[in-house]
Structures are given as C-alpha cells and as structure tokens.
Amino acid sequence: MLKRIRSALSNSLIRGKKAPIVLGVSGGPDSLCLLDIMNRLDYQVIVAHLNHCLRAEAKDEAKYIARLSETYQSAFVLEEINISAYAERYKLTVEEAARNVRYGFLFNQAQKFGAQAVVVGHNADDQVETVLMHWLRGTGLSGLKGMPTVGLPNPWSDEIPLVRPLLNIWREEILAYCNKRGITPVFDQSNLDTRYYRNRLRHELIPMLEEYNPGWRKRILQLVNIIEGDNQVLENATHIAWLECLCDQANEYVILSVDKLVSQPIGLQRRLIRRAISCLKPDLRDIGYSMVERIISLLELPSMDNQQDLGAEIRVFIEEPLLYISNSGVEIPKGDWPQVPPGAVITLSLPGVVNLMGGWQLCASLKTDVEGIKDQVRFNENPYLAWIDIGDQPRDVVVRSRKAGEWFQPLGMQEHSMKLSDFMINEKVPKRARKDWPLVCVDDEVAWIAGHQIAHPFRITDESRVVLHLRLEK
Amino acid sequence: MLKRIRSALSNSLIRGKKAPIVLGVSGGPDSLCLLDIMNRLDYQVIVAHLNHCLRAEAKDEAKYIARLSETYQSAFVLEEINISAYAERYKLTVEEAARNVRYGFLFNQAQKFGAQAVVVGHNADDQVETVLMHWLRGTGLSGLKGMPTVGLPNPWSDEIPLVRPLLNIWREEILAYCNKRGITPVFDQSNLDTRYYRNRLRHELIPMLEEYNPGWRKRILQLVNIIEGDNQVLENATHIAWLECLCDQANEYVILSVDKLVSQPIGLQRRLIRRAISCLKPDLRDIGYSMVERIISLLELPSMDNQQDLGAEIRVFIEEPLLYISNSGVEIPKGDWPQVPPGAVITLSLPGVVNLMGGWQLCASLKTDVEGIKDQVRFNENPYLAWIDIGDQPRDVVVRSRKAGEWFQPLGMQEHSMKLSDFMINEKVPKRARKDWPLVCVDDEVAWIAGHQIAHPFRITDESRVVLHLRLEK
Numbered sequence: 027m028l029k030r031i032r033s034a035l036s037n038s039l040i041r042g043k044k045a046p047i048v049l050g051v052s053g054g055p056d057s058l059c060l061l062d063i064m065n066r067l068d069y070q071v072i073v074a075h076l077n078h079c080l081r082a083e084a085k086d087e088a089k090y091i092a093r094l095s096e097t098y099q100s101a102f103v104l105e106e107i108n109i110s111a112y113a114e115r116y117k118l119t120v121e122e123a124a125r126n127v128r129y130g131f132l133f134n135q136a137q138k139f140g141a142q143a144v145v146v147g148h149n150a151d152d153q154v155e156t157v158l159m160h161w162l163r164g165t166g167l168s169g170l171k172g173m174p175t176v177g178l179p180n181p182w183s184d185e186i187p188l189v190r191p192l193l194n195i196w197r198e199e200i201l202a203y204c205n206k207r208g209i210t211p212v213f214d215q216s217n218l219d220t221r222y223y224r225n226r227l228r229h230e231l232i233p234m235l236e237e238y239n240p241g242w243r244k245r246i247l248q249l250v251n252i253i254e255g256d257n258q259v260l261e262n263a264t265h266i267a268w269l270e271c272l273c274d275q276a277n278e279y280v281i282l283s284v285d286k287l288v289s290q291p292i293g294l295q296r297r298l299i300r301r302a303i304s305c306l307k308p309d310l311r312d313i314g315y316s317m318v319e320r321i322i323s324l325l326e327l328p329s330m331d332n333q334q335d336l337g338a339e340i341r342v343f344i345e346e347p348l349l350y351i352s353n354s355g356v357e358i359p360k361g362d363w364p365q366v367p368p369g370a371v372i373t374l375s376l377p378g379v380v381n382l383m384g385g386w387q388l389c390a391s392l393k394t395d396v397e398g399i400k401d402q403v404r405f406n407e408n409p410y411l412a413w414i415d416i417g418d419q420p421r422d423v424v425v426r427s428r429k430a431g432e433w434f435q436p437l438g439m440q441e442h443s444m445k446l447s448d449f450m451i452n453e454k455v456p457k458r459a460r461k462d463w464p465l466v467c468v469d470d471e472v473a474w475i476a477g478h479q480i481a482h483p484f485r486i487t488d489e490s491r492v493v494l495h496l497r498l499e500k
Numbered sequence: 501m502l503k504r505i506r507s508a509l510s511n512s513l514i515r516g517k518k519a520p521i522v523l524g525v526s527g528g529p530d531s532l533c534l535l536d537i538m539n540r541l542d543y544q545v546i547v548a549h550l551n552h553c554l555r556a557e558a559k560d561e562a563k564y565i566a567r568l569s570e571t572y573q574s575a576f577v578l579e580e581i582n583i584s585a586y587a588e589r590y591k592l593t594v595e596e597a598a599r600n601v602r603y604g605f606l607f608n609q610a611q612k613f614g615a616q617a618v619v620v621g622h623n624a625d626d627q628v629e630t631v632l633m634h635w636l637r638g639t640g641l642s643g644l645k646g647m648p649t650v651g652l653p654n655p656w657s658d659e660i661p662l663v664r665p666l667l668n669i670w671r672e673e674i675l676a677y678c679n680k681r682g683i684t685p686v687f688d689q690s691n692l693d694t695r696y697y698r699n700r701l702r703h704e705l706i707p708m709l710e711e712y713n714p715g716w717r718k719r720i721l722q723l724v725n726i727i728e729g730d731n732q733v734l735e736n737a738t739h740i741a742w743l744e745c746l747c748d749q750a751n752e753y754v755i756l757s758v759d760k761l762v763s764q765p766i767g768l769q770r771r772l773i774r775r776a777i778s779c780l781k782p783d784l785r786d787i788g789y790s791m792v793e794r795i796i797s798l799l800e801l802p803s804m805d806n807q808q809d810l811g812a813e814i815r816v817f818i819e820e821p822l823l824y825i826s827n828s829g830v831e832i833p834k835g836d837w838p839q840v841p842p843g844a845v846i847t848l849s850l851p852g853v854v855n856l857m858g859g860w861q862l863c864a865s866l867k868t869d870v871e872g873i874k875d876q877v878r879f880n881e882n883p884y885l886a887w888i889d890i891g892d893q894p895r896d897v898v899v900r901s902r903k904a905g906e907w908f909q910p911l912g913m914q915e916h917s918m919k920l921s922d923f924m925i926n927e928k929v930p931k932r933a934r935k936d937w938p939l940v941c942v943d944d945e946v947a948w949i950a951g952h953q954i955a956h957p958f959r960i961t962d963e964s965r966v967v968l969h970l971r972l973e974k
Contacts, residue, residue, distance in 0.1 A: 161635075161723075162709065162712055162713040162716055163713055163719070164713075164715070164716070164718075164719025164720075164722065164723065165719075165723065166723065166726045166727075166730075167641075167726070167727065167730055170644075226712075227712075231708075231709075231712060234705075234708070235636065235705075238636055238700075238701075238705060239636040239637055239638075241638070242636055242638070244638075245637070245638025245639075245789075246638075248638060248789040249635075249638065249639065249640065252640045252641070252767075252770065252789070253640075253641065254767075255765065255766040255767030255768075255769075255770055256640075256641055256730070256734055256767040256771075257767070258765050258766070258767055259734060259737055259765050259767040259768055260730055260733060260734065262765065263733055263737060291729065291732050291733050291736065292729040292732070293726075293728075293729030293730040293731070293732055293733040294729075294733055295729075296726065296729055297730075315719075315722040315726070
C-alpha cells in the first residue's frame with residue numbers, strides 16, 4: 027500500500043518534495059494516514075483544518091490536529107466557519123455548504139502559501155460512493171468515471187491541482203495502516219448519521235449491493251478505471267469533431283455547421299451539443315438528457331427552423347446551414363450576410379455602387395451592346411451576377427428590403443408568382459437575414475433577389491435591347 | 501406508444517410486412533402485446549412457443565397460445581423440452597439452459613421458414629434489469645450499453661437479426677395496453693420466485709433503488725442510450741487503431757506492434773487487447789479486467805519478454821517490436837527471421853553461398869586487395885555486410901547456431917567478452933530467434949553474429965592482409 031501511495035504522490039506532485047502542499051485534514055483516518063505517510067516521505071506539508079462548527083467536540087478536535095501537526099513539525103492553519111448558518115444563508119444543504127466552504131478555504135491557503143497542490147484524502151470507497159451517487163442521479167459517462175486523481179482545472183483553480191493520492195486504497199487498508207502506526211483518528215459521529223444521503227449509501231445500500239454480488243465494490247472501481255480511459259478517447263474524438271463543426275463562437279453563442287454535425291456518429295453529436303451548452307453555461311453541472319435530445323431531434327427535422335427555448339436560459343435554432351445555440355435574449359450578430367440598412371430605399375445610379383451591411387456592395391451598370399452579352403448570360407452559373415432587361419425607357423431602379431406580403435415570379439416560372447417569403451425559405455435564405463435581404467426593384471417591382479434569382483419578366487430575351495448588369499460582391 | 505412501436509418495427513424489419521417473422525411468444529404480456537400489435541399492422545407473424553416443462557400449467561398455456569394464434573390467423577409452432585433435465589445434463593443454471601434452448605428453437609424455426617427476423621418482447625424494464633445485472637457483476641462499457649434493438653450478428657445467426665421492438669416501452673405501458681385491448685396474459689408464477697436472481701432484482705433491488713432516487717429507471721434507460729452512442733464512437737476508433745497496430749493474425753494468434761500499441765491512449769490499448777483476445781476466444785463472454793491489465797503492465801515493462809500464461813488458455817509475450825497473444829501451446833511461425841536449420845553446422849566455401857531458413861542466404865568471398873577495402877569498412881553502416889580479418893593461414897569457416905554458454909567479444913570492447921545470450925538480448929534479437937540465429941565462426945570462434953556485429957579480434961586493422969567479406973541477404 028505504501029508503495030502504491032508513494033507512486034501516486036510522485037506522479038501527481040510534479041514539483042517534488044520541496045514545494046509546499048496544502049493537505050486538507052479533517053482528523054479522520056484518511057487525512058491522518060496521508061499526513062503520516064507524506065511526513066515519512068519528507069513532503070513539505072501544510073496542515074489545513076476547517077472547523078465546521080457543527081458538533082460540540084469540534085473545538086477539541088481542532089486542538090488535537092494542531093498538536094499532531096506540531097509533532098510532525100508541519101505548519102498548521104485553521105479556519106472556523108458556522109456551516110449551518112452559511113447553508114441557511116445561501117439556501118444549500120449542509121453537505122453542499124461544507125463542500126463549498128472547505129475547498130474555498132483549502133485553495134485560498136494554497137494560493138497564499140504558493141503551494142503546488144491541494145491534497146485530500148478521498149479513498150476507493152469514497153470513489154465508489156461518488157460513482158454510485160452519480161449513477162442513481164442519472165449521468166452520462168463523465169459521471170461514471172468518478173473523481174480524478176489529479177483534478178486540473180478544477181472548480182477552484184486553473185493552476186493548482188486537487189490531488190487525491192488514496193483513490194485506489196480501500197478504507198479497510200487505511201484503517202489497518204492507522205492501527206499499525208498507532209494513529210488515533212477523530213471519530214466523527216455524523217458519519218453514521220443516515221439522514222445524510224452519502225451515509226445512507228455507505229451504511230445501507232452498498233452493503234446490500236455487496237450482498238447481491240460479493241466483490242461489487244472492487245469491480246466498480248475497475249469500471250471507473252476502464253471508463254476513465256474510454257472517456258479520454260471520446261474527449262479526443264470530440265475535440266477533433268468540434269474543430270470540424272464549429273463555425274463561430276463567442277461568450278454568448280456557439281454556431282455549428284448542421285451538415286458537419288449530422289455527419290458525426292450520434293454519440294459525438296450528443297457530446298458536441300453538450301460541449302456547446304457548457305461553453306455557454308460553464309456552471310451548469312447537469313446538462314439534461316432531454317435538452318440534448320431536443321436539439322438532436324431538431325437536427326433530424328431541419329425544416330423546423332423556429333426558435334426553441336430549452337430552459338436553463340438556452341435558446342437554439344437552425345438557419346440552414348447553421349445551428350445556433352445561445353443564451354436567451356442574446357442578439358447574435360448577423361455576420362456576413364448582405365443586408366439593406368433597416369428601412370432604407372437606395373436609388374441605384376447607373377453606373378453606380380451601393381454599400382450594404384456586412385461588408386457587401388452592389389454594383390450596377392447599363393449595357394447596350396446586348397448581343398455580346400447574351401452568351402454570357404446563358405452560361406452564367408454565378409448567383410452573384412445578374413443581367414436584367416429594363417427596356418429602353420428610363421425607369422426607377424432602387425435597392426430595398428421586402429415589403430409585407432410581397433410576391434415574386436422567379437425565372438422559369440411562366441405563369442405564376444409565389445410569395446417572396448416562401449421563395450426565400452425554399453432558397454434557404456437564413457431566417458434572420460430575410461427581413462433585410464437586398465432586392466433590386468425596377469419601378470417598385472422585384473427584379474433580382476440579390477445573390478439568388480431574377481424575376482421572369484426581367485429575363486434577357488432575343489428582343490432585349492438595354493440590359494442592367496448587377497454584381498453583388500464582398 | 502403504438503406509434504413508437506410501429507416506428508421501431510419499420511426501422512428494424514427492413515424486408516417489410518410480407519417477409520415472415522418468427523415471434524417468440526411466452527404468453528406473458530410483452531409477447532401478447534407484440535402479437536396483437538404486429539397483427540394490427542399486418543405483419544406476417546409465425547408464433548413460436550417453447551414449453552419449458554417446468555410448471556404443471558405449461559401444457560394448458562401452450563394450448564391457449566395455439567388458440568390465440570388461430571384467432572389472429574397466425575401460424576403456430578410448438579416445441580417441448582424438459583429444461584430441468586437439459587440444465588442438469590450440461591451443468592447450467594435453469595435460466596441459462598432456458599435461454600440456450602429458447603433461442604436455439606426460435607432461430608431454427610426462422611431458418612426453416614426463411615424468416616427475416618426473430619422478434620422477442622424484451623421491454624424497457626428488462627433492459628434496466630439487464631444493465632443492472634451487468635453492472636453488479638462487473639463489466640466495461642459494452643455491458644452497460646444493454647441489449648440492442650437490432651442484434652446482428654448475434655450468437656445464433658450472422659444473417660437473421662434478433663429484434664426487440666419494445667426496448668423503450670415500460671412494463672406498465674404494456675400492461676395498460678393488454679388491459680385496454682382485452683388481452684389476458686398467461687400468469688407465470690415463477691416470475692415471482694425470488695430464488696431466481698433476475699426476479700430478486702425486479703422485486704427487491706430495483707424498487708429500493710427507485711426509493712433512493714425516484715425516476716432512477718428512466719435515467720438508466722437514458723444512460724443506456726447515451727452509452728450505446730459513445731460505444732459506437734469507441735468501436736470506430738478501435739477499428740482504426742486495430743488496422744494500425746495489427747501485424748499478423750491467424751486463427752490461433754494475433755501479433756500487434758508494441759510501439760504502435762503503446763502510442764494509443766490507454767482506453768484504446770485496453771480495447772485493442774480485448775479485441776485480440778476475443779479473436780482467439782470468440783466464446784469467452786467475460787474478458788477479465790485483470791487479464792487485460794496484465795498485458796498493459798507487460799507493455800509498460802518491455803524488458804520482461806518471458807511468456808505469461810493469462811488463464812483461459814491464453815498466452816502472451818513480447819518480442820520487441822512485437823506483442824504476441826495466442827492460444828496456449830500454439831507454435832507461432834517464426835516468419836521472416838534468418839535461421840540456421842536446427843543443429844546444422846554448414847561449412848562456408850570461399851567464395852560460396854549458404855541458404856538459411858526464412859528465405860535468407862549468406863554469401864562469402866575472400867579479398868586480398870585489402871587496401872581498397874579499408875575505407876569501405878570504415879564507413880559501412882549496413883549491418884548486413886561484414887568484413888573480417890582471417891589471416892593468411894587456411895582456417896575452418898562455418899555457419900552454425902550458438903552453443904550453450906558461449907561468449908562473444910563485440911567490436912570495440914577491447915579487453916572483455918560477454919555472454920553471447922546477453923549480447924543478443926541487448927541487440928533485441930527476438931527471443932524465439934536467438935537459438936538458431938546464424939553465427940559465422942572461424943576455427944569455432946564466433947566472428948560475426950550475422951546482421952548484427954563482428955567480434956573485436958576479427959576486426960580489420962592496418963596490418964590485415966586477407967579479408968573475408970560476408971553478406972546476409974534475403
């Protein structure tokens with residue numbers, strides 16, 4: 027056991043034995059065992075004890091740990107906080123409050139002393155309990171992999187690791203060690219209190235599961251190790267897929283390519299969505315299964331491009347070819363779309379250039395040497411170029427956005443018109459871009475939906491004499 | 501619910517409604533619900549019932565199911581097998597025996613009728629129970645992903661899928677359906693018998709886990725779905741890594757590249773090793789954690805190249821740069837190594853060629869125009885070429901394998917010799933190749949370890965007059 031702990035310590039504490047370490051000491055067997063072993067191995071230990079003020083004997087225990095630190099010639103730091111009051115103030119359970127305050131204290135001390143790590147005494151039984159708790163509560167693989175031996179980054183620091191050298195050592199082994207070395211742990215009565223959820227698992231559920239399948243605990247610990255390895259492989263794959271699917275990212279939104287996302291296997295799709303959500307809400311501890319599945323089914327029915335509120339202040343919508351995941355109420359920049367300034371009606375000089383939003387411009391010029399142009403028009407496949415017949419009478423040419431209920435007769439549609447809004451949907455003009463999409467209008471009739479299609483009545487025919495050449499460019 | 505089942509059926513039964521289907525009908529609510537729904541949807545159902553001969557009422561139940569099939573106008577096939585006797589004969593539990601016989605019967609019938617699938621009625625509760633059982637017994641991710649909706653290949657067929665359309669439907673929903681449709685299931689008393697492990701889970705453990713965390717069952721089913729997706733990603737990654745690491749494979753052995761294996765993340769290393777073992781032992785249902793970990797630690801200590809017996813008749817050893825995993829007692833071909841036929845001592849003619857095993861040959865010739873050679877010797881970096889000084893007296897030159905306890909003085913080692921066996925280890929001559937590795941000997945003294953090193957006393961010096969040129973080639 028000593029050998030396993032020594033190797034866990036030397037693998038985790040990479041700055042060696044001389045750089046100080048803050049050791050969280052509750053006074054229980056785990057932390058006292060670690061204190062003893064780390065002293066035997068000549069680590070520079072700072073004993074940090076938090077008095078939770080939950081039990082009458084807590085003051086005496088703090089004194090006991092102070093004396094013990096002295097015999098080990100270790101530094102000793104103490105903090106007293108009334109956890110019950112804290113829990114009440116912040117509306118937390120006593121367990122949550124204790125956890126928050128304890129780690130806050132330990133990492134503060136580590137910062138103050140320039141410690142290389144915070145070390146805590148979680149053992150293999152704690153690990154099994156943690157995984158069991160996640161499993162009961164509902165979790166993905168990330169919950170089943172349990173606590174890491176070296177936690178960095180962790181919720182309290184991006185630089186100081188949280189190290190757990192006893193994660194593969196069972197409670198029995200630790201008790202036997204204390205016994206052999208004559209170490210007397212503090213006895214915390216509240217560890218037997220089955221009003222605490224974790225204690226109920228420890229004293230009731232786990233012994234029962236062991237009865238169902240003796241050796242269950244050991245196999246769960248093996249499963250934790252297997253899953254840790256599997257999860258790392260999945261994280262790598264997710265990272266590669268993320269770089270492939272990500273189109274844009276800011277504090278308040280993430281934009282992913284729908285095509286690239288749906289081409290991933292479903293397992294990676296789920297992980298990419300989880301990652302997007304956790305970019306927006308890093309503090310959200312549980313990203314719900316149904317939240318992820320709702321986005322998956324949105325991807326499967328790409329015609330539903332209306333916004334969905336996912337709860338937890340997350341909003342999601344698809345504008346082909348993009349999936350937007352954002353915080354609620356955030357204005358996502360329209361980015362690169364050519365847009366008419368809201369409400370503007372801009373007269374086109376011929377020749378002339380009109381500046382649009384998003385760094386685009388629209389260039390117009392008249393051509394009368396029409397015969398040379400007709401071949402070019404026939405073979406044009408570039409939607410950013412258009413030629414329209416405007417006849418030889420002077421006409422009013424403007425660039426504007428669409429009007430409510432406006433109609434459009436696309437090129438090739440001989441007899442009928444259709445709603446401009448329906449045409450834009452068919453053409454996959456992004457929803458948010460439709461309202462201010464630039465339209466070139468002749469005598470107030472839509473002649474070209476810039477970048478998409480000209481209107482049938484304005485097409486070039488054998489009889490065309492005067493042609494307006496249009497170019498949308500960035 | 502009907503909608504979910506219809507979509508599960510149409511996704512799984514790709515040959516449509518007209519190709520017959522063998523439906524395993526026990527008479528319980530699951531199978532009767534399926535029988536009813538599949539008939540309503542016009543599937544061509546063949547009802548297959550196995551009488552386990554475990555209960556007195558079994559004969560009546562078989563008659564009841566036969567009558568029911570008639571009312572649905574479905575074909576009915578029956579088999580009676582004394583499961584207790586079968587279990588005793590093959591030393592199985594009653595549960596194992598029933599499973600073996602039941603699926604054997606269903607797939608036989610499917611074969612006979614040219615059915616497109618065997619359909620069975622496992623529901624969401626069965627899925628949760630199965631996963632819980634795996635979790636209690638100890639398993640990797642593959643156990644936690646549960647039963648597949650479409651199992652192909654399965655242990656009974658590579659062509660006929662085992663389909664489970666009710667895997668996402670809870671038992672309550674099925675009972676409610678039967679109730680609404682006036683279907684009376686057979687009541688199997690043995691489902692309450694808590695001597696059966698599964699029944700104990702169903703009636704005791706799962707209700708308790710639900711008490712610890714209400715909604716637990718639903719979340720386990722979600723976890724199963726998440727893990728199924730994750731597992732597929734891992735399988736893909738494993739497949740790619742397998743092709744990268746695999747050097748050779750036969751029925752009885754798998755040879756992997758050590759370097760490529762250790763360059764994979766640990767999760768993939770474990771999966772590749774599992775895959776290698778399951779290639780050798782496809783029937784081994786549980787590949788032990790410790791078996792895999794022993795191979796991992798062998799990879800971490802590459803100097804241990806001695807054979808290890810892993811149990812389950814699996815043997816593993818490393819011969820740098822290769823990892824061999826094989827069935828016990830299998831002779832693995834030595835492949836490409838240059839080898840002297842066992843026991844042979846072959847006189848070298850000068851000039852002359854000696855044929856070795858593995859398609860190699862050794863060519864020898866005398867040179868007396870020594871001055872021109874010395875530069876060539878000095879700059880030679882090709883281990884397959886050697887020049888040795890054999891003096892101007894006629895000497896006895898042979899190719900043979902090593903003798904027990906033989907010594908060798910490598911080039912550059914002025915004063916000392918070392919054991920030939922140690923030198924071969926240092927040079928990473930594969931262990932199995934050492935015994936018959938070709939040595940060129942002059943008057944029975946080792947002068948060249950072919951392809952590796954000449955002996956110091958035979959080096960070319962300023963005084964050399966007669967030189968033996970040697971070449972090992974394929």
